[in-house]
Structures are given as C-alpha cells and as structure tokens.
Amino acid sequence: MIKITLPDGTVREEQSGVTALDIAKSISEGLARNVLSAKVNGQVIDATRGITEDSTLQLLTWNDKEGKDTMWHSSAHLMAEALEALYPGIKFGIGPNIETGFYYDVDFGDYKFHHDDFSKIENKMKELAKKKSEYIRKDISKADALAYFTDKDDEYKLDLIKDLEDGTITLYQQGEFTDLCRGPHIPHTGFIKAIKVLSTSGAYWRGDESRKQLTRIYGVTYPKQKELTEYLEFLEEAKKRDHRKLGKELGLFTFSEKVGSGLPLWLPKGAELRERLEQFLKKSQKEQGYQPVITPHIGHKDLYVTSGHYAKYGADSFQPITTPHEGEEFLLKPMNCPHHCEIFKSSPRSYKDLPIRFAEFGTVYRYEQSGELHGLTRVRGFTQDDAHLFCMPEQLKEEFKKVIDLVLYIFKTLDFEDFTAQISLRDPEDHDKYIGSDENWEKAENAIIEAVGEKDIKTVVEYGEAAFYGPKLDFMVKDALGRSWQLGTIQVDYNLPERFELEYTGADNAKHRPVMIHRAPFGSMERFVAVLTEHCAGNFPLWLTPTQVAILPLSEKYNDHAQNLLNLLNKSDIRALVDDRNEKIGRKIRDNEMKKIPFMLVLGEKEVAENTVAVRKHGEGDQGVMSVEEFAKVINEEVDRQTASL
RNA sequence: GCCGAUGUAGCUCAGGGGUAGAGCACUUCCUUGGUAAGGAAGAGGUCAGGGGUUCAAUUCCCCUCAUAGGCUCCA
Secondary structure, three states, X not given: OEEEEXXXXXXXXXXXXXXXXXHHHHHOHHHHHHOOEEEEOOEEEEOOOEEOOOEEEEEEOOOOHHHHHHHHHHHHHHHHHHHHHHOOOOEEOOOOEEOOEEEEEEEOOOOOOOOOHHHHHHHHHHHHHHXXXXXXXXXXXXHHHHHHHXXXXXXXXXXXXXXXXXXXXXXXXXXXXXXXXXXXXXXXXXXXXXXXXXXXXXXXHHHOOOOOEEEEEXXXXXXXXXXXXXXXXXXXXXXXXXXXXHHHHOOOEEOOOOOOOOOOEEOHHHHHHHHHHHHHHHHHHHHOOOXXXXXOOEEEHHHHHHHOHHHHHHHHOOOOEEOOOOOOEEEEOOOOHHHHHHHHHOOOOEHHHOOEEEEEEEEEEOOOOHHHOEOOOEOOXXXXXXXXXXXXXXXXXXXXXXXXXXXXXXXXXXXXXXEEEEEEEOOOOOHHHOOOOHHHHHHHHHHHXXXXXXXXXXXXEEEOOOEOOEOXXXXXXXXXXXXXXXXXXXXXXXXXXXXXXXXXXXXXXXXXXXXXXXXXXOOEHHHHHHHHHHHOOOOOXXXXXXXXEEEEEOOHHHHHHHHHHHHHHHHOOOOEEEOOXXXXXXHHHHHHHHOOOOEEEEEOHHHHHHOEEEEEEOOOEEEEEEEHHHHHHHHHHHHHHHOOOO
C-alpha cells in the first residue's frame, strides 16, 4: 500500500500502481470525466499511469494551466494523426503545445499546403477524436526507436532520438499514429471536442536557418464548442483593435515606400497625441529633478567604439556615413546614452550635484531585419523617452526606486493595471556575451533585486535577458485583451561610466566613478502609442485624445453659433471641432461616433435660444441638455481626474 | 535575412491575355434636418516598380520593393 496526499491534505491508502484516474473515479464520476493529467510529486504525468510510491497528487483539469498544456499537446498528436491519414508519407518534426493551442512542424515533401486544407484537417480530427482512442505510452529502447523511425523514414525523429539517452525513450500511440514523445497525454482523444486549425507558416528545423524549412501548422482545441467560439471572437476583437488598422482609420500615422520601410510618418492627429504624452512625462520628470538635454541624430563612430555598441552591433547596423573629404565616419545614433555620457563629462561634477538626470526624447535608428518590421511596434527609426541618471553608488537604490514609482504612475494614469516586472539578468552559462567585470554585474543585479524587493509589485526573474552592458528591470504589461507587451525598462549600468571614464569629486576630494541608470518608462513613443491604441481600442482617455468634442449644428443656420461655441470651448482648453458639413444630424453623429470622438454637442434652434448644448457621449448616446459652462466643467474635471499628479 | 502568401482608385475589395469595376471617401448641385448612412451628377487608376514571353500583358514568367503571417534577431 502507498500513501497519496491530496491538495486539501487528506491522505489516502491505495494499492501500488493506482492511477490518478482511479482516484478521481473514487471521488466522483464527474471529476473523472474532466481529468486530463495529474501532477504527482510536482511532476505532470498521464492520469492513466500507475503510481508506485508515496506521493502528493493533484488532479489536473481544463482549469489548470498544466491541464490545458496536456490537452493541447495531445491535440497536436491528434492533428498529426489526421495529417498522416490525409497525406500519407509526410514527415513530422516537433509538435508541442504553446501558450494558446499547439502546432506541428511537418515536411510535406513536394505537396504545397494551402489554407483550403484547413477544414479538411479539422474534419478528420473531429472524426478521429470521436473514436476516443486512448493515448498509450510505451517505453522503448533506443535501438528499437531508431529502427521504428528508420522504417518510417522520418529523418527528423531520428535526429531527435540521436540526442536522447537509452532507457529514457518513450513513444505514445493513439489510433493509427505513433510519435516519439515524453508525454504526458490526456486519457483519450474524446476529450477534444472543438477544433480549429488556425494558420500556417514556415519554421526551420530546430530553429536553424541553415536547415530545411518545415510547414508549421497552428491549431487550437477546446473541450467545449462555446469556448472555441469565444476564443475566435477574441481573435476578431484583437483584429479590430490592431493599431495598424486603427492608426489608419483615426489618422494617427502612415508609412511610405518612398520614405522607407520601418520609418513611420506621424500624421497631425498622431503627432498631437504623442506630444501630449511627451508633455505629460516631461511634467512628471521635472517634478523628479530631471533636466532636458538635446543631442544630434548622428555621432562619430569612435563614440560607439568607446561605448561598445560598435563591436556588438556595428556589422548589423546602418553602415557609417562618411564625410566627403576627410573620410570621417559617423553613425546614425542607435542609443542616446553615449551622447549623454559626453554631456556628463562636459564639466567637472561634484558629489553635491548628484544625482544628475538627463532626459531626452531621443530619436534613434536601428537596422531591424526586414521580416521583423511590424506597424509601430517594430520600426527602424523611433523615439525613446530616454533619460540617464548618474549617481553615487550609495544613491543607486533610492534612485532606482524613484524610477519605479514614475513607471507605475504612468501605467496607472494610462489604465494599465495588470503588469509584471521582469528582472532580466545575465545568462549564467555565457558571460562572454556581456561587457564589464563580474563584480560590477553582481552589484548591479543586486541593486535591482533589492530595489524591487522594497516595492510591492509582481516580479519574475529571467536569465539571459539582460542588456550587454547591464541588467534590466523590464515592465511587461497586459492589455485589455490579456496580451503581454514589454513597455518600460530600467537598467543599471556600471560599465559605460567606466568606458567613458566618468568621474565626480567626492566629499573626500578624490575622484569617484558614478553609476548610471538608463530608463524609458514608455519604452519608445511608437511602441507605446501602438500598445495604448490596442489597449483602449482607439478610445483614448479624454486628456489624451486629439479631438475631445465634435460640435454638430443641426443645419447651416446654426453654423455661426457653432463657431462661437468652438471659440468658447477652446478658451477653456477644450479641443473641439465643428462638423458643418451639409449633412443630416444622423449622418454627423454616425461619422463622429466612428471617429471615436468622446463627446458630441448637438446644436439646434432650442440650444441656440437657451444657450445650452445637447450632450452625446461616445458609445453611450444622449446625455441630455446642459449649459456650456456646465459642460466645460464636466470635461475639465474628467481631465484633471485622469491626470492626477505623481 | 529565410519560407510560403499578398500588392488593382484615398479606403475596403471584385475582376481577368484584347487599353479597368463596385461600395465608401472626395467635388458640385438639390435638400435645411432633432440623435448611427437624404438624393443626384462628377472627378479619380502607368492595375507596386523593372525586365521577359506574346501580334497584344494589369493578367503568364523572372527580378526588385513593400505589406501581412511565422522562423531567426532585438542595444
């Protein structure tokens, strides 16, 4: 007999070899029908696998992340079974579960795989799922595994087996399909009820671009059709919010082939929005003692040789610009920090001056591979809301915490409530990727960990995510649709001050080296505006939106009055426009609703006579009549509320 | 950069070896209105760019550029 401890603490005496499914059945049939896999002593295994020692047991269902993982992994096998049935002779790479769903990498040989094949695969999968084929685990020797896949002529599986140790190899079979797999899997295919093949793309075998590219087929499955439908609706909603689509519709930005790919052109509405964001941050930074600086868009190559950027990225950057006569080399600036270091050096610094905080909305240019470009989120020219703080080592932690406060204030103001701070440290396996001494790295990493420890924020640690000159605290934000974005970043840097030989005179009248903090709360204006647009679906907060109010005269008779009203609102710092087109009121309302303007004021005979406005709110409809003064107050109070100070 | 796709009017898209089509937007006129599309007329395109095949190419082929998806990358 063995002891099984359940999550609630109950301990059960069971026969050795009992399965999680057996235990689920003894609790209730309903539970047993929902068990996808089980966590035994912290390890996820098949619910149908025998347990032979004293264990803790957690039954995993669709409500557990690991349960979903199991289901989607098994779904990948089901898709492979369907694919093998439909396209005999194809070869399989890998087929894992991913954050939402799963994929399988397939070598179709000469067959050209198309979107038209999707429904065929879905139907076959549904047909196979109904058979409730059990997923059967088989331990197998390496020799047998090699023999099986040699026989099947699947070079990819053979490639995988080569790296496996004898005695650890398992196969899983369901129906007609057998795959090399360590599992775990759901008990049988009948759990998979709702199926959608989503998309296809190319993927190199083992992520190596020198190897063959396979066809990756993405899919997702759910235990209930309703959940699949909801997920597909979510994808639709994401499409509607796509900042590339909204950016076009709302006139925020555009691209031109002639200007060049990845080089955004900000249209008036977008530029207004962005300037407002910049003003907002500038005001907060002023309160925190930042000083503005401005630096040019290019810099001497030597500057980046000193900073280390040239050695690291020179070959993969825009190449140097050369002066016609002297042959001097200049680079488009990829970072603002070297310039700011030189500003620090421009005059002798005393410990009494520190911390010194130089802020600049600095536009930088980086060569991104053509396939990487994406709307405003991945571009070749962008503006960082950059600042570099130079401080004494003993000031570092406090200074770092102040920056965290600034970032949190910005997130709060812009309604990003769900975020995680990611502590990005060095790759412990590969210190060669980074510059600077181990000692400095440890100091920097500890400073971040300590500072974050004193703030009440959700944190994760990621190794290998640091910048080459220092560790970072990256803010990962979840938008309204639950998608994660990296926005702000704060970085501690002992290395650049050394490379640039930055110094200040201490109280002891000796020279000391400052520590540097790089930080960008928005990250880049381009990326931030993109994420914000998708987060609020183009319905920007009132204080930020380019046009707050549309004045809609009922007919041309009231156009003059509308103009007067416009002037009045402008005097109260309210951004408005008059829609004096020769159109009926219904039409004007529709068009301005679509432009997502927060307020509309309908103006007719009654309002003109009484000097009132009929207020209509975007998405909510008629709000009734009020005086102009009252309306101005409503707007201004709302704006003040949204931008409450740090 | 790589793979397979896409590129037709300002926008969304249809079409197809014989010198181009819709809806919306735009311009003009009519209409002067009460909370999500009033009516009519008009203008607008080197069918991404270049090369080839052909009597003839926007259509077929090749190259380049751009875009979306994914892979690799991201100071």
